Amino acid sequence: MPKTDLPKAYEAKGLEDAIYKQWEESGFFNPDNLPGERSESFTIAMPPPNVTGILHLGHAFENSLMDTEIRYQRMKGKKALLVPGTDHAAVATQARVESELKKQGLVNPRQELGREGLLEKIRDFADNHKSIIISQIKKMGTSCDWSRLAYTFDDARSKAVNEIFRRMFNDELIYRGYRVINWSVKGQSTCSDDELEYIDQKTTVYTFKYSHDFPIAIATTRPETKLGDTAVAVNPDDERYKGYIGQKFTVDVGAQKPLIITVIADAGVDINYGTGAVGVTPAHSAIDFEMYQKNKDIGIIPVIGKDGRMTEDAGQDYQGLTVLEAREKFVAWLKANSLYISEEEITHNVGTSDRFGDVVEALPMEQWFIDVNKKIPGREKSLKDLMREAVTVGHQANPEKIIEITPDRFKTIYLHWIDNLRDWCISRQVWWGHRIPVWYCDDCGSISYGDTKQEKCEKCNSQNLRQDEDTLDTWFSSGAWTFSTLGWPEETADLKKYHPTTWMQMGYEILFFWMARMILMTTYVRNDIPFRQVYIHGMLRAKDGQKFSKSLGNGLDPIEIINKYGTDALRLSLLKGTTAGNDMRFYEEKVEGARNFINKVWNISRFILQSIEDIKIIDVEPEAKTLADKWILNNLRSVTALTNQAMDKAEFSYTSEKLYEFTWNDFADWYLEIAKIEGGKDEILLYVLQNLLKLWHPFIPFVTEEIWKNFDSGKLLMIENYPESISDHDTNANKKENEMVVDFELIKEIISTIRNLRAENKIEPVKLVKVVMMTKSKEALINEQVAIIKKLARVEDLQIIENNQKPENSISAIAGEVQIFLLLTGLVDVSAEKIRLEKEVSETEQYIEMLSKKLANTEFVQNAPPKVVDLEKEKLAKAHEKMIKLKQQVVDLK
RNA sequence: GCACGCCUAGCUCAGUUGGUUAGAGCACCUCAUUUACACUGAGGGGGUCAGGGGUUCGAAUCCCUUGGCGUGCACCA
Numbered sequence: 001m002p003k004t005d006l007p008k009a010y011e012a013k014g015l016e017d018a019i020y021k022q023w024e025e026s027g028f029f030n031p032d033n034l035p036g037e038r039s040e041s042f043t044i045a046m047p048p049p050n051v052t053g054i055l056h057l058g059h060a061f062e063n064s065l066m067d068t069e070i071r072y073q074r075m076k077g078k079k080a081l082l083v084p085g086t087d088h089a090a091v092a093t094q095a096r097v098e099s100e101l102k103k104q105g106l107v108n109p110r111q112e113l114g115r116e117g118l119l120e121k122i123r124d125f126a127d128n129h130k131s132i133i134i135s136q137i138k139k140m141g142t143s144c145d146w147s148r149l150a151y152t153f154d155d156a157r158s159k160a161v162n163e164i165f166r167r168m169f170n171d172e173l174i175y176r177g178y179r180v181i182n183w184s185v186k187g188q189s190t191c192s193d194d195e196l197e198y199i200d201q202k203t204t205v206y207t208f209k210y211s212h213d214f215p216i217a218i219a220t221t222r223p224e225t226k227l228g229d230t231a232v233a234v235n236p237d238d239e240r241y242k243g244y245i246g247q248k249f250t251v252d253v254g255a256q257k258p259l260i261i262t263v264i265a266d267a268g269v270d271i272n273y274g275t276g277a278v279g280v281t282p283a284h285s286a287i288d289f290e291m292y293q294k295n296k297d298i299g300i301i302p303v304i305g306k307d308g309r310m311t312e313d314a315g316q317d318y319q320g321l322t323v324l325e326a327r328e329k330f331v332a333w334l335k336a337n338s339l340y341i342s343e344e345e346i347t348h349n350v351g352t353s354d355r356f357g358d359v360v361e362a363l364p365m366e367q368w369f370i371d372v373n374k375k376i377p378g379r380e381k382s383l384k385d386l387m388r389e390a391v392t393v394g395h396q397a398n399p400e401k402i403i404e405i406t407p408d409r410f411k412t413i414y415l416h417w418i419d420n421l422r423d424w425c426i427s428r429q430v431w432w433g434h435r436i437p438v439w440y441c442d443d444c445g446s447i448s449y450g451d452t453k454q455e456k457c458e459k460c461n462s463q464n465l466r467q468d469e470d471t472l473d474t475w476f477s478s479g480a481w482t483f484s485t486l487g488w489p490e491e492t493a494d495l496k497k498y499h500p501t502t503w504m505q506m507g508y509e510i511l512f513f514w515m516a517r518m519i520l521m522t523t524y525v526r527n528d529i530p531f532r533q534v535y536i537h538g539m540l541r542a543k544d545g546q547k548f549s550k551s552l553g554n555g556l557d558p559i560e561i562i563n564k565y566g567t568d569a570l571r572l573s574l575l576k577g578t579t580a581g582n583d584m585r586f587y588e589e590k591v592e593g594a595r596n597f598i599n600k601v602w603n604i605s606r607f608i609l610q611s612i613e614d615i616k617i618i619d620v621e622p623e624a625k626t627l628a629d630k631w632i633l634n635n636l637r638s639v640t641a642l643t644n645q646a647m648d649k650a651e652f653s654y655t656s657e658k659l660y661e662f663t664w665n666d667f668a669d670w671y672l673e674i675a676k677i678e679g680g681k682d683e684i685l686l687y688v689l690q691n692l693l694k695l696w697h698p699f700i701p702f703v704t705e706e707i708w709k710n711f712d713s714g715k716l717l718m719i720e721n722y723p724e725s726i727s728d729h730d731t732n733a734n735k736k737e738n739e740m741v742v743d744f745e746l747i748k749e750i751i752s753t754i755r756n757l758r759a760e761n762k763i764e765p766v767k768l769v770k771v772v773m774m775t776k777s778k779e780a781l782i783n784e785q786v787a788i789i790k791k792l793a794r795v796e797d798l799q800i801i802e803n804n805q806k807p808e809n810s811i812s813a814i815a816g817e818v819q820i821f822l823l824l825t826g827l828v829d830v831s832a833e834k835i836r837l838e839k840e841v842s843e844t845e846q847y848i849e850m851l852s853k854k855l856a857n858t859e860f861v862q863n864a865p866p867k868v869v870d871l872e873k874e875k876l877a878k879a880h881e882k883m884i885k886l887k888q889q890v891v892d893l894k
Numbered sequence: 895g896c897a898c899g900c901c902u903a904g905c906u907c908a909g910u911u912g913g914u915u916a917g918a919g920c921a922c923c924u925c926a927u928u929u930a931c932a933c934u935g936a937g938g939g940g941g942u943c944a945g946g947g948g949u950u951c952g953a954a955u956c957c958c959u960u961g962g963c964g965u966g967c968a969c970c971a
Contacts, residue, residue, distance in 0.1 A: 420968070585906060
């Protein structure tokens with residue numbers, strides 16, 4: 001029975017939630033339930049959104065990418081698994097909750113609530129966001145297996161985190177060390193190097209001497225830290241200062257004790273920069289600390305504390321001052337004592353905490369680190385080595401274990417980052433996170449691993465044990481994501497089946513944070529790669545190219561857009577016109593365009609379903625009866641082949657554009673109109689539509705599934721087989737060789753040409769016209785297709801003549817080798833016709849000239865592939881033919 | 895400072911290993927008013943592919959170079 005009850009426009013709202021529920025209840029999101037023999041698995045571990053907030057457009061983009069991929073693979077017959085999850089986002093979440101609590105009136109939430117009290121607040125906050133996030137992921141249509149839902153901070157993941165820590169601790173890859181780290185005063189916690197955001201800041205660089213008898217002037221942007229200087233470094237080849245190397249000078253700059261400044265040699269000092277000498281402050285500069293480690297006897301004097309104020313060691317005059325107050329005071333002192341030489345305004349960048357926002361202090365502290373350079377016991381390789389080989393020669397030099405990065409330029413960026421990588425500081429002084437599973441014995445001083453409460457010290461039996469207060473960097477747990485979500489450390493069936501994962505997509509901004517850490521963890525723990533392919537995507541930006549941000553207030557809520565336009569429209573607008581690695585601008589007009597297209601798909605289906613009696617599934621390509629049938633089936637084969645090829649390369653934009661063209665231009669604009677004329681195409685219409693729905697499903701799952709219901713196939717579209725390419729020929733070449741397609745294209749051209757003549761001569765669209773055509777070889781074709789031409793070009797009378805006699809009172813144009821004369825009832829506007837023809841003559845002349853030149857060039861004829869040369873010859877012949885006709889038309893005009 | 899990316903129609907962007915007279919969407923202009931779809935249809939205008947040089951029979955595409963925009967890393971005495 002034809003369907004008569006379909007609404008005129010597709011209304012996504014109201015339908016989508018029900019469809020999602022149906023998918024979910026089918027159980028097919030879980031690959032173990034998928035029908036048929038499926039030997040190959042395809043796994044994606046969803047980048048877990050942070051529970052700091054709710055999902056933004058960037059998440060919608062990422063969900064569109066991964067869901068389109070996983071749906072494609074599911075339809076291709078793979079065991080397709082998309083593991084969903086969320087991230088507790090340690091520092092970020094605590095920072096967020098603390099700032100909210102402060103808004104509510106608390107002054108120091110950590111002090112006022114205590115560890116358990118604050119954690120409870122954060123847990124509530126996180127749980128709340130988790131459930132919002134999950135419902136948002138569902139809104140986006142993401143087909144993930146909810147039975148495997150994970151959270152970086154749940155019991156299973158915490159178990160994995162502790163086990164990794166234990167192994168690294170035993171291998172002495174994790175160590176506790178006294179180092180200069182990045183300290184956020186505001187957050188009262190460390191930050192890793194990657195968690196810094198550098199911003200430009202204007203500052204003053206002061207040049208001065210420590211004392212009148214000190215021989216070398218130095219410069220600094222941080223005068224207050226000079227109270228903790230213990231050395232001056234010069235280049236060993238610097239003739240000016242060579243003689244001083246090794247000498248010690250005692251200077252009194254007002255610190256608690258006079259400073260003993262040793263002149264040391266360091267090849268890293270640039271002779272030509274500034275004074276050529278560097279004041280060394282081991283306690284408050286990572287670089288200076290490195291110098292100190294090479295020359296420990298120079299000493300280290302911390303003059304800034306965790307509270308961001310000057311310490312006792314800075315001296316009575318300075319103790320308790322903020323760094324800025326101390327800076328002013330010290331500069332004033334230099335001036336008063338005539339030690340000040342000069343100052344200069346410069347712009348330099350300072351590191352700020354990406355979560356707390358304050359400029360970080362470099363402070364020396366005991367922290368936990370992962371040693372990236374140490375050889376792993378029993379492996380002869382460092383973590384850095386493992387991280388490198390996974391993207392170059394393959395893990396353990398196994399070429400089958402190479403991670404492919406798309407686009408591959410990010411491989412270079414990643415390798416460069418590894419070269420500069422220092423030991424990873426993993427301890428944080430926030431409370432929200434995996435507590436470091438290490439216990440200290442207050443009696444014997446031993447340090448031991450323990451993931452649960454330790455009753456007594458293994459070494460001395462003391463019960464005075466306490467656990468480390470710190471928590472782990474959130475990326476420590478994220479690094480384990482691909483395997484911790486599959487049940488590790490148990491050797492689960494899931495791990496065997498679904499790991500390494502197949503595909504991963506992420507924004508380039510977390511390449512180092514996440515991709516690098518996943519590679520580090522997985523190669524170390526699993527002795528394997530975490531995934532085979534990484535698709536790096538760009539950032540979404542506003543229409544003016546600015547970042548979406550809260551402070552700019554230009555953010556768009558994906559759920560609002562979904563409510564307005566539907567999920568499919570949002571998904572399509574995010575994928576069409578977006579290429580790997582590049583940023584894209586997002587604005588509502590794009591979604592509107594996509595929504596219009598989705599409505600087009602709906603109406604194509606509506607037309608077919610309403611006009612067909614026997615609605616059924618057509619599995620086998622039906623027989624083509626007319627030229628148009630052959631053409632549409634041929635084009636469907638082409639677009640199917642293209643889609644398969646492009647999807648296998650994750651070219652989402654290209655795929656969607658090709659499908660879009662076929663759907664709107666070929667199928668809707670031409671074939672459906674012809675179907676109305678020729679009739680008897682029920683099976684072909686159903687066949688093409690059903691194939692289209694399958695091809696489109698990964699991109700726009702809701703509308704396609706909704707339409708699919710009308711076929712009563714008893715099966716969800718989601719698990720239908722994706723149409724396979726029938727031929728493996730080059731589809732483009734095939735197309736060109738195919739005369740039938742050429743014939744149909746000519747018919748299209750004839751129709752367009754007549755339409756164009758009509759429009760240019762202001763003939764009312766409803767008015768029927770008389771047309772005469774002149775052709776040598778296409779008479780049979782035109783006669784065969786005359787009904788189509790008549791109807792689509794609004795022609796009431798079509799005659800074919802052979803002589804070169806132009807019909808009276810007509811205007812003419814050329815389509816291929818066919819000359820078309822449109823008979824006018826009124827007088828021909830000769831001057832307008834002349835201008836039009838002359839323009840075409842001159843264009844054709846230029847074209848002929850270009851082609852002739854090309855073909856006259858013997859080098860071209862000799863060197864270019866014969867196929868190309870033949871093509872050019874053919875083009876020239878056609879152009880000549882056209883020219884003759886055009887000239888005749890010009891003559892006839894007079 | 896080093897590296898990477900981008901510059902194609904008014905706007906936003908595609909353009910696969912170099913080979914049709916360089917494409918799409920939006921916007922614009924003309925026409926159509928109930929058609930499966932106005933979330934529509936038909937027709938049209940609009941580009942020295944940032945500038946310069948090179949390689950090649952042939953360059954938007956490869957190389958060099960200049961400029962503009964952006965990003966990463968390093969330096970930041």
